[in-house]
Amino acid sequence: MNEKMTFCEECRKDVIYSIKNISMKGTLKGEEYEFVGNKVTCDECSNEVYVAEIEDENLKALYDAYRQKNGIISLEKILEIPQKYNIGKRPLSLLLGWGEMTFTRYCDGDMPTKQYSDVLQRIYDKPDFYLSLLEENKRNLKSQIAYKKSKRTTLEVIGVKETVSSKIDEVINYLLVRCEDITPLALQKALYYIQGFYYAFMGSFLFTEDCEAWVHGPVYREIYNRYSRYRFDPIESNDEFDVSVFTDSEKAIIDSVIQNLCCYSGKILERFT
Known part of the structure; x- marks a missing residue:
């Protein structure tokens, strides 16, 4: 059987469940937000049941609604930044003068402050801005190899051919x-x-x-x-x-x-x- 199952407290057994896309409301940092989420119900008694991954998706949707309303960079864009500029999460934190694990926490879903979010949004939107940070703060990096690799990739993103060393x-x-x-x-x-x-x-x-x-x-x-x-x-x-x-x-x-x-x-x- 391919049907997904979960435990229903009303039926007192594992049951097949159904998912319905609905409008939901949730409170975050003292303010209510409306978002589109998934309601999960038991196929036998129609009572709502708990599925961990669905709850995680709903929580992310709530956070996304908060990000959108408050001008906070999306999690998807945060995750794209290290790939876009070929730099690790910890080196990026050090480059920006943040705590070594700060950017890693943001990648795990933590909400950045508006100040840090604006920096990340600008980095995402403007490769030339990131390149200037890379040049100015390269001494913050523990490895100059990380600097060279990121610079090479960033220049490719910008469309500038890096001067090849003889x-x-x-x-x-x-x-x-x-x-x-x-x-x-x-x-x-x-x-x-x-x-x-x-x-x-x-x-x-x-x-x-x-x-x-x-x-x-x-x-x-x-x-x-x-x-x-x-x-x-x-x-x-x-x-x-x-x-x-x-x-x-x-x-x-x-x-x-x-x-x-x-x-x-x-x-x-x-x-x-």
């Missing part, structure tokens, strides 16, 4: 994460060896940029200009890096250079080149 930029960012106290000179040497070993094993160059012969050895001019202010000091490192940008072969060669050569100082590597 391969040499990706390698530099990875080196800054993996290597401790890497100076501009050591960075140049690491890039030179990565390019050379990649060509030796793969038969093609990893970077499109050409290095130049300088007094201290091969130099990528644009990279030199970018980090010249550090002189002999270590370059500030990034906290995290998404290694998925590399193929297995690329990562294997880069990691080998890091392990076997980046343990030396820039001056020692200069003698090698």
Whole structure:
């Protein structure tokens, strides 16, 4: 049998029930609201019976009526926001400067205040507003990978093509994460060896940029200009890096250079080149 059943207190047994769509009234926060809900009755005695999932639906309908009358963002839109911008519930709360579980509670059905609702509604309606929040508050996030993924998706929503990092930029960012106290000179040497070993094993160059012969050895001019202010000091490192940008072969060669050569100082590597 496919009929749904529930316990009827009048009949004192499990019975088949019927559902009828009717106009209902309910009180929320001291005010009465009218909404369309479902009345469940016993097929044998016609008395009203209790079905938990139907009661939950009626309660949601009451909350929806409250949201509509008071200008509170709908639960459906709240649930769409993390998917729309590719960000988790907790990271979104942190991004907005809220308690870590605040947005999660809203997704579970808790009613946001009008102030928080207005922020969420604006985020839902205006991707450029969300992007500005993402840029301004990215330090609130525990992971910069979360920031990068959300930014990439948001730019796609807006219709702006994200500037793609060149391969040499990706390698530099990875080196800054993996290597401790890497100076501009050591960075140049690491890039030179990565390019050379990649060509030796793969038969093609990893970077499109050409290095130049300088007094201290091969130099990528644009990279030199970018980090010249550090002189002999270590370059500030990034906290995290998404290694998925590399193929297995690329990562294997880069990691080998890091392990076997980046343990030396820039001056020692200069003698090698």
